[in-house]
Amino acid sequence: MEALINNGKQEKRKRNIALIASLLFVLLIALTLFSNTLVALTLPKVITEQPVSGTLDLAFQGTATLRSAIEVDLSNPGGLKTMKVLVKEGDAVRKGQILVQYDNSEAEQQIEADQDALKKMKLPMDRLEDEYIQAARGEDPAAIATAQHALESVKLDIAAQEKRIRMLQTQMSAKRELLAPFDGIVTAVNAIEGLPSTASDIRLFYTDKGLRFDIQVPADLAAALAEGDPLNIRTLGKNSRIVQGQIMKIEAGNAPNVRDMPTDGSQTSSPSSGESLTVRESNRLLVSLHDESLRKGDRVQVELSKTVGDEALIISSKAVRRDRNGAYVFTLESRSGPLGNVYYATKRSVTVSGADDQRTAIDAEFWDKEVNIIVESSDPLEDGRRVRY
Numbered sequence: 001m002e003a004l005i006n007n008g009k010q011e012k013r014k015r016n017i018a019l020i021a022s023l024l025f026v027l028l029i030a031l032t033l034f035s036n037t038l039v040a041l042t043l044p045k046v047i048t049e050q051p052v053s054g055t056l057d058l059a060f061q062g063t064a065t066l067r068s069a070i071e072v073d074l075s076n077p078g079g080l081k082t083m084k085v086l087v088k089e090g091d092a093v094r095k096g097q098i099l100v101q102y103d104n105s106e107a108e109q110q111i112e113a114d115q116d117a118l119k120k121m122k123l124p125m126d127r128l129e130d131e132y133i134q135a136a137r138g139e140d141p142a143a144i145a146t147a148q149h150a151l152e153s154v155k156l157d158i159a160a161q162e163k164r165i166r167m168l169q170t171q172m173s174a175k176r177e178l179l180a181p182f183d184g185i186v187t188a189v190n191a192i193e194g195l196p197s198t199a200s201d202i203r204l205f206y207t208d209k210g211l212r213f214d215i216q217v218p219a220d221l222a223a224a225l226a227e228g229d230p231l232n233i234r235t236l237g238k239n240s241r242i243v244q245g246q247i248m249k250i251e252a253g254n255a256p257n258v259r260d261m262p263t264d265g266s267q268t269s270s271p272s273s274g275e276s277l278t279v280r281e282s283n284r285l286l287v288s289l290h291d292e293s294l295r296k297g298d299r300v301q302v303e304l305s306k307t308v309g310d311e312a313l314i315i316s317s318k319a320v321r322r323d324r325n326g327a328y329v330f331t332l333e334s335r336s337g338p339l340g341n342v343y344y345a346t347k348r349s350v351t352v353s354g355a356d357d358q359r360t361a362i363d364a365e366f367w368d369k370e371v372n373i374i375v376e377s378s379d380p381l382e383d384g385r386r387v388r389y
Helices: 002-042 105-122 125-137 141-176
Strands: 046-049 056-065 071-074 082-085 098-102 177-179 184-189 202-206 211-218 230-235 242-252 257-260 277-280 282-289 299-308 312-316 321-323 326-337 340-349 352-355 359-363 373-377
Touching (some): 046 326, 056 211, 056 352, 056 359, 098 141, 105 141, 211 299
Antiparallel strands (some): 046 373, 056 299, 071 202, 082 098, 098 177, 184 202, 211 282, 230 242, 230 299, 242 282, 257 277, 312 359, 321 326, 326 340, 326 373, 352 359
């Protein structure tokens, strides 16, 4: 009887041990799964897409304000008081037309005084000539030389005075009126009647040189243009139409147009941390045009387009990142693990053939359309970092 009781106790002990072991095993599995879940929750959450084959049609549309190709500030060189302003802003003027008249009374008075002095200089001329003639009839060389010297001296003084008067008259004529140096349009009038001349009494637009504007365009579109090329331009307003301009100059932009694209929507990080960037370099176009109906300040529109070759793969622009070595993307790599697939971010360099704000064309070589490209991430990524998918 006692043996049976002991056997029963042993069996019960074994069952309890087996039960406890089972519970411990289940608890271990649960803890493992729970810890994996906690770890997974700390991993960056990524969103992916697959590239598609096709062409990328790049397009740009921008507006600019017309300004004068050449504008000249005109003023009175003598700083005289303004007497009368004969033009107003917007007037079309011809070369040589009087724009402003000035008070030149002081110069006139000076000329009158110099002319009176000239008359006085000429008064002894008759007497000196007679003295010279009388001396020449005699035989006294000294008297002849003295009379001749006196006569020549007065003649030189008279010639100098006449030259001075002519110079003053020329200066007075130049300062009395402000003339248009070329055909143009008055764009500003700063002269005020009764006040001295300013540094810019009249600003004149050189109509023969036309109008111009500058505009920043994407570098990949500007690459198809050259200085001297014609460019279709649309005027804005009630009578919108197409006019033709000419590209005068193409200049590199100040810096690439880099716009940070935070993946979590709340903060930014440096490019080296794996943040997505949209980078579109720009060039500055300087364009001239001639059209009599257009004026300074009018608005115009420029439209450019370009098709990227059909060998490209198209992906979202925000999937493309850049560092010192160039453009790259992160792809999603799946690896088998004890508890299922584990996902990692893999950095891969790409060659960008064109881009706009939404889409980017990359080189199709070595690429498979089935690959998953990481578009967004809740945290900055690094090559080989485990992610949550």
